[in-house]
Amino acid sequence: MEEEEDQSLSFSEVVEEQQGQRGSEEENVVQFLDSLDSYLTLFDSLSSTLRQGWLELASARHSMGVSRINGTLLDLKPHSAATTLQVSEPDVDYMVGQPHFKLSKWASSNNENCCFGEEKIREDKLQTKSDSPQLRNRSQFSGTPATNGASLIVDDQVSVSQALMFSYNKEVQKERSKSLSMFGTLVSPKLRSAQLSFETALETLVEIANMRSTMFSTSDQIRKEMAGPRDDNKRYCIAEEVCD
Amino acid sequence: MYGFEALTFNVDGGYLEAIVRGHRAGLLTASDYNNLCQCENLDDIKMHLSATEYGSYLQNEPSPLHTTTIVEKCTLKLVDEYKHMLCQATEPLSTFLEYITYGHMIDNVVLIVTGTLHERDVHELLEKCHPLGMFDSIATLAVAQNMRELYRLVLVDTPLAPYFSECITSEDLDDMNIEIMRNTLYKAYLEDFYRFCQKLGGATSEIMSDLLSFEADRRAVNITINSIGTELTRDDRRKLYSNFGLLYPYGHEELAVCEDIDQVRGVMEKYPPYQSIFAKMSYGESQMLDKAFYEEEVKRLCLAFEQQFHYAVFFAYMRLREQEIRNLMWISECVAQNQKSRVHDSVVFIF
Numbered sequence: 001m002e003e004e005e006d007q008s009l010s011f012s013e014v015v016e017e018q019q020g021q022r023g024s025e026e027e028n029v030v031q032f033l034d035s036l037d038s039y040l041t042l043f044d045s046l047s048s049t050l051r052q053g054w055l056e057l058a059s060a061r062h063s064m065g066v067s068r069i070n071g072t073l074l075d076l077k078p079h080s081a082a083t084t085l086q087v088s089e090p091d092v093d094y095m096v097g098q099p100h101f102k103l104s105k106w107a108s109s110n111n112e113n114c115c116f117g118e119e120k121i122r123e124d125k126l127q128t129k130s131d132s133p134q135l136r137n138r139s140q141f142s143g144t145p146a147t148n149g150a151s152l153i154v155d156d157q158v159s160v161s162q163a164l165m166f167s168y169n170k171e172v173q174k175e176r177s178k179s180l181s182m183f184g185t186l187v188s189p190k191l192r193s194a195q196l197s198f199e200t201a202l203e204t205l206v207e208i209a210n211m212r213s214t215m216f217s218t219s220d221q222i223r224k225e226m227a228g229p230r231d232d233n234k235r236y237c238i239a240e241e242v243c244d
Numbered sequence: 245m246y247g248f249e250a251l252t253f254n255v256d257g258g259y260l261e262a263i264v265r266g267h268r269a270g271l272l273t274a275s276d277y278n279n280l281c282q283c284e285n286l287d288d289i290k291m292h293l294s295a296t297e298y299g300s301y302l303q304n305e306p307s308p309l310h311t312t313t314i315v316e317k318c319t320l321k322l323v324d325e326y327k328h329m330l331c332q333a334t335e336p337l338s339t340f341l342e343y344i345t346y347g348h349m350i351d352n353v354v355l356i357v358t359g360t361l362h363e364r365d366v367h368e369l370l371e372k373c374h375p376l377g378m379f380d381s382i383a384t385l386a387v388a389q390n391m392r393e394l395y396r397l398v399l400v401d402t403p404l405a406p407y408f409s410e411c412i413t414s415e416d417l418d419d420m421n422i423e424i425m426r427n428t429l430y431k432a433y434l435e436d437f438y439r440f441c442q443k444l445g446g447a448t449s450e451i452m453s454d455l456l457s458f459e460a461d462r463r464a465v466n467i468t469i470n471s472i473g474t475e476l477t478r479d480d481r482r483k484l485y486s487n488f489g490l491l492y493p494y495g496h497e498e499l500a501v502c503e504d505i506d507q508v509r510g511v512m513e514k515y516p517p518y519q520s521i522f523a524k525m526s527y528g529e530s531q532m533l534d535k536a537f538y539e540e541e542v543k544r545l546c547l548a549f550e551q552q553f554h555y556a557v558f559f560a561y562m563r564l565r566e567q568e569i570r571n572l573m574w575i576s577e578c579v580a581q582n583q584k585s586r587v588h589d590s591v592v593f594i595f
Contacts, residue, residue, distance in 0.1 A: 051581070051583065054581055055577075055578075055581060055583050055586060058574070058577040058578075058581065059531075059574075059589070059590065061573075061577075062534075062570055062573060062574050062577075062590055063534045065351065066312075066315060066372075066573070067351045067352070067354075067355050067372060067373070067374055068351070068355075070372055072355075072359050072364050072368050072369055072371075072372050073355070073358055073359060073362060073364075074362065074364075075362040075363075076362055076363045076364060077362060077363050173473060177473075177474060177475075181419040181420075182358075182362060182419070184358075184419070184422070184423050184426070185419055185420050185423040185474055185475070185476070186423050186427070186467060186470035186471050186474065186476070187470060188466075188470060188534075189469065189470070189530050189531075190531065
């Protein structure tokens with residue numbers, strides 16, 4: 001009797017496991033299709049951003065003159081990269097083993113704090129968010145003066161993060177102007193728009209690389225899972241034999 | 245004396261005025277531009293231009309064409325016409341014609357100096373110089389380390405020498421100093437040209453004053469807009485504006501403190517000739533400003549041909565040809581980039 005119960009339990013466990021696996025397979029397929037859709041959408045977006053950028057560059061050339069915007073003005077002196085790409089290798093312990101690409105924009109050697117500015121502001125914002133619920137909790141028990149003090153502290157932290165964001169934006173603007181300075185310091189707004197378009201295109205390229213990486217890893221997982229059901233069938237047969 | 249030019253002008257200037265009016269008749273018309281805007285590729289553009297005065301300049305160019313080739317060949321045609329007029333001209337027309345090219349000379353000097361600062365080969369830079377702005381010692385510009393050397397070694401023997409008095413320093417040449425040098429030279433050139441035209445008197449003085457004042461005002465607006473968000477201080481910005489024009493001096497004071505395009509609009513709308521230009525743009529937008537200014541300039545340049553016996557027709561013709569070359573450049577870029585829907589963003593019809 002107990003043996004029969006054990007056998008039926010193992011059979012139901014197998015069935016549940018199979019259903020769970022099928023659910024996870026479907027989830028992977030959906031994830032793969034989602035990432036494929038995002039990949040194609042990003043490609044379209046990249047194509048239109050680049051078209052926009054090239055036209056804006058032509059427009060800037062039309063406005064400022066051919067002698068002010070041409071390839072012979074590009075700076076051949078050695079200088080540090082304004083933007084770098086970091087590739088993190090796939091973690092062996094991590095289930096989804098895929099390289100991850102991260103762009104660090106406007107990080108020159110003269111201004112190393114620039115690329116970290118955004119993280120600092122995010123950290124401050126997170127700290128603000130994490131601090132403020134506690135302050136709110138304290139204010140619930142401590143009455144009006146503490147509430148006013150707490151809200152002042154929150155306001156101060158928000159204004160500090162806003163000031164940090166402002167100084168970060170200013171630094172980014174400075175770096176942007178520095179990279180355009182090879183065409184002169186008083187350049188047309190059309191050239192600045194072209195710069196922004198190409199900057200957006202670069203970000204989109206990195207997103208495409210990450211999306212492609214996700215696609216490959218989910219595709220690998222799906223393939224592994226498709227190879228996997230033969231083992232499950234064997235286990236089912238074993239379970240059937242056991243039941244018999 | 246104004247009004248009596250008809251008695252004496254044709255003695256020295258009659259032939260060249262007839263020549264320039266003949267050249268004016270060769271400018272592309274709206275139907276030429278419509279045909280060009282419908283081209284599928286640059287070879288089609290070359291085929292359509294073969295039926296115009298540019299035909300002989302483009303016929304030997306091999307496919308595939310590039311937009312820069314079209315611009316270069318069209319510019320060569322303008323240079324040939326200019327050189328023919330210059331060699332036939334007598335004083336003071338010859339000096340007037342030379343003044344027209346000083347702007348290109350300044351652009352070439354800045355190109356060579358900037359390219360040298362960026363460690364580019366001087367021969368590569370010379371190929372990119374505008375042919376109307378060439379002079380004999382231009383290649384030696386690459387040797388200068390600061391403005392004092394620039395002046396002493398090269399520019400002292402050129403027509404730009406008088407314009408250097410305001411920018412001679414021993415500071416090393418860097419991007420900001422070069423930009424200030426460019427604008428200071430151009431300001432000095434415009435003011436000198438303006439004084440020269442005033443001395444000529446008559447219809448030349450009247451029409452050229454209007455055209456050069458418009459140029460000075462447009463420069464002031466462009467300097468203001470381009471310097472928004474840069475390190476250029478208000479005082480430095482104010483120093484780059486020319487000391488004549490409709491905006492001088494009160495408009496300049498207001499423009500010097502503008503921090504965005506809407507403030508610039510607020511200043512310019514107080515001047516009736518510029519109200520129509522800014523009325524074409526929506527708030528916060530500056531993309532169409534260039535086209536609006538070009539359209540206004542073309543209108544004024546075409547009006548110069550309504551009067552006879554003055555030198556402004558030569559200036560007007562050169563500027564109209566340059567506008568035509570800009571139009572061809574824009575159409576070529578839109579066709580090459582397969583963006584024909586945007587071709588009317590920047591094309592300015594002359595007739």
